[in-house]
Amino acid sequence: MFVKSKDVSQTDEELIRLYREEGHLHWLSTLYLRYTSMVYGVCLKYLKDREAARDGVMQLYEALTHDLRKHEVTNFRGWLYVKARNQCLMELRSKKHQPSEGISPFLMENGLAEHPEQEVMLHQDTPRLEKCLQLLAEPQQRCITLFYLEEKCYKDITRVTGYDYNQVKSYIQNGKRNLKNCMEQHGS
Amino acid sequence: MDPRHDDIERYLNNQMSDAERHALEKRALSDPFLADAIEGAQSVTPAEFSSDVKTLHEKIKVPASPWKVSLRLAAGVVLAVALGWLIWRSPGTATETAPVLSERSGPVAADTVDQTKDQGKAVESPSTTEAKEHVAQAEPKKEPVAEETNQPAPVEAASGAAVTTAEPAPLAATKTDRAEEEAAPYDRKASAAPREKRLAPSSRRITGTVTEAEDNIPLADVVVRDITTQQETRTRGDGTYSLPVTTENPVVQYTFPGLQPLEQRAGNEVPLNVQLKDDAAQRSEVIAFPPSNWSSSTADDLRLAIPSQGMPQYREYLENNLVVPASAKAAGVSGKVTIGFTVDESGQLKDFHVVKGLGYGCEEEVIRLVKNGPSWNAAHYRKSHVASTVWVKLDVPPGR
Known part of the structure; x- marks a missing residue:
């Protein structure tokens, strides 16, 4: 029989293999439960409605029941993300009854940031990093320093700086991007 | 991780x-x-x-015990209940409800155009024996039932059919059904009446959804034409269409720029869902959409956006200049990337976005290609240049 601890230790890929071989939904549900809250979060972000987002999670689950049998999936996590996002965007598009115009606004940014990039900063070339850090706008510089060098979480940074959570987040995101661009420009 | x-x-x-x-x-x-x-x-x-x-x-959550009831079966039961209701509600049409329903899930579920085609052929066969057989098989089961308004028997028969045929795409099935219901609740009834008699050709409508085979994206503005009467319509934004036909088993042609055209004999299945696919041998595909203010009733003077040096050359450029990002090679990803962008009135390219990505820098690479690539001529409509959307789909080969 299936023991719970066994489920936990299985990798995504092992669960997919078991599901493909045995066709038993238990394996698939075990796998999907690992990502339910993330998929739900993604659906919430795009659909902006709790009920629609819950439906989205279940729809995707149902789609997985046959997709995983048909397709070989190697990087499940990444694949699931793309799939979840596409499904939400299709949903949005079908609501608008517009083939292609409706999807552009937020896709661009996220689509381009699709893949986990290596942590460029901090591990290399400190003098150049310092120089680039100096070039950042003050709030970005401050948040980046607190986050990366002092390893403070967003909550702490809001307390120290007085910025609100979303400001902190965006300063760090933008600061990180600017820093990376700067490092690349001045590199090589 | x-x-x-x-x-x-x-x-x-x-x-x-x-x-x-x-x-x-x-x-x-x-x-x-x-x-x-x-x-x-x-x-x-x-x-x-x-x-x-x-x-x-x-x-x-699904417990570890080996129970076999799947989501799909549940969907089948829902269908069956709906069917039972239909039969109960309208005894007159009961004879044809069951075969129609089972066929309906057929084309929806079909994974490839080939399958859909086969189905079309089966129905189109000279004597349409198969279709008749369906009716014949269904009749003895249903006739008495319809009269008695007694549900169990047909429900069971239908749930069997639904469970087997709906298998590959339960999601698509519910979606298109819903879309069709919204789009043309009247159409189904209208088409049901003449079909039941199977006699003199009279006016009815063929409805369905056109999707792109690979990504199952609903395709808007596909030209749907009855090739005998040349009557035509275009699909709506959600890929659905409703084509009035006057002949018994018309051949319907679906065309969409950039995809293989498809001809399909329209039998009695409702809806007639088809999938258009790109040429398997082709590594790239460019789909230009009509401008947003375009309406299908004035289709005449629309000219879609097009690369100024011509489509074949443009596709050649895309295919020959793609550089698979090192990160993608390292991760071993490959497949299709679809990006969209706008060709504005002056032919400038802007609003790049990812329609379908692989990650690992692949989308950025395709966007780079398009941005730095050959120029485009804007779409032309009602005597002026207009902005329109274009999708470029490019095959990212496995890293070497």
Whole structure:
């Protein structure tokens, strides 16, 4: 029989293999439960409605029941993300009854940031990093320093700086991007 | 790699240490999945999020015992109940409800155009024996039932059919059904009446959905034409269409720029769902959409956006100049990337976005190609240049 601890230790890929071989939904549900809250979060972000987002999670689950049998999936996590996002965007598009115009606004940014990039900063070339850090706008510089060098979480940074959570987040995101661009420009 | 599945909830509910919070935030900065998930989760209250996730968990969880009832079966039961209701509601049409329903799930479920074609052929065969057989088989079961308004028998028959045929695409099935219902509740009734008699050709409508085979994207503005009468229409934004026909088994042609055209004999199945596919041998595909102010009633003077040096050369450029990013090679990803962009009135390219991506820099590479590539001529409509959307789909080969 299936023991719970066994489920936990299985990798995504092992669960997919078991599901493909045995066709038993238990394996698939075990796998999907690992990502339910993330998929739900993604659906919430795009659909902006709790009920629609819950439906989205279940729809995707149902789609997985046959997709995983048909397709070989190697990087499940990444694949699931793309799939979840596409499904939400299709949903949005079908609501608008517009083939292609409706999807552009937020896709661009996220689509381009699709893949986990290596942590460029901090591990290399400190003098150049310092120089680039100096070039950042003050709030970005401050948040980046607190986050990366002092390893403070967003909550702490809001307390120290007085910025609100979303400001902190965006300063760090933008600061990180600017820093990376700067490092690349001045590199090589 | 994925520490814990309840990380987001713990984060929202302040159940993490500061160090844990920092670690998660840091991960989110380079993990768009996590970043999106957190952002979405923060749009509701932590309590709402937790309770929704809990509800979902309960729905998804499947115990380890070997029970065979699947979601699909559940969908079948829903269909069967709906069918029972239909029969109960309209005894007159009961004879044809069952075969129609089972055929309906056929084309929806078909994975490839080939399958759909085969089905079409089966129906089109000279004597249409197969279709008749369906009716014949169904009749003895249903006739008495319809009169007695007694449901169990047909329900069972139908659930069998639904469970087997709906198998590959339960999602698509529910979606298109819904779309069709919204789009043309009247159409189905209208087409049901003449079909039942199967006599003199009279006016009815063929309805269905056109999707792109590979991604199952509903295709808008596909030309749907009855090739004998040349009567034509175009699909709506959600890929649905409704074509009035006057002949018994018309051949319907579906054409869409950039995809293989398809001809399909329209039998009695409702809806007639088809999938258009790109040429398997082709590594690239360019789909130009009509401008947003375009309406299908004035189709005449529309000219879609087109690369100034011509489509074949443009596709050649895309295929020959793609550089598979090193990160994609390292990760071993390959497949199709679809990006969209706008060709504005002056032929400038802007608003690049990812329609379907692979990650690892592949989308950026295709966008780069298009941005730096040959110029475009804007779409032309009603005597002026207009902005329109174009999709470029490019095959990223496995890294060497």
